[in-house]
Amino acid sequence: xxxxxxxxxxxxxxxxxxxxxxxxxxxxxxxxxxxxxxxxxxxxxxxxxxxxxxxxxxxxxxxxxxxxxxxxxxxxxxxx
Numbered sequence: 001x002x003x004x005x006x007x008x009x010x011x012x013x014x015x016x017x018x019x020x021x022x023x024x025x026x027x028x029x030x031x032x033x034x035x036x037x038x039x040x041x042x043x044x045x046x047x048x049x050x051x052x053x054x055x056x057x058x059x060x061x062x063x064x065x066x067x068x069x070x071x072x073x074x075x076x077x078x079x080x
Contacts, residue, residue: 006064007032007055014038017053022065029054030063 003022007015007030017032035043035053046053 004066005032006038006066008061008063009055010059010061015043015055016040016066023057023063028057030057030060 017035023030
């Protein structure tokens, strides 16, 4: 299962990307696929063909986990 995260990197704007599994407390790096800005645009400091980036966890202020749409579709109310 893939998770979409918002990484808040120190002294940078937030980065959105996907990870296969959430980082554990002992991890020193986090591997993020399809890194992009919150508005979906490319990050200016990465090359055009970059698909995966490793960030040191020590450079992150905090990480937000975005809930998937599948969960929202499964749990809902039916109105007739």
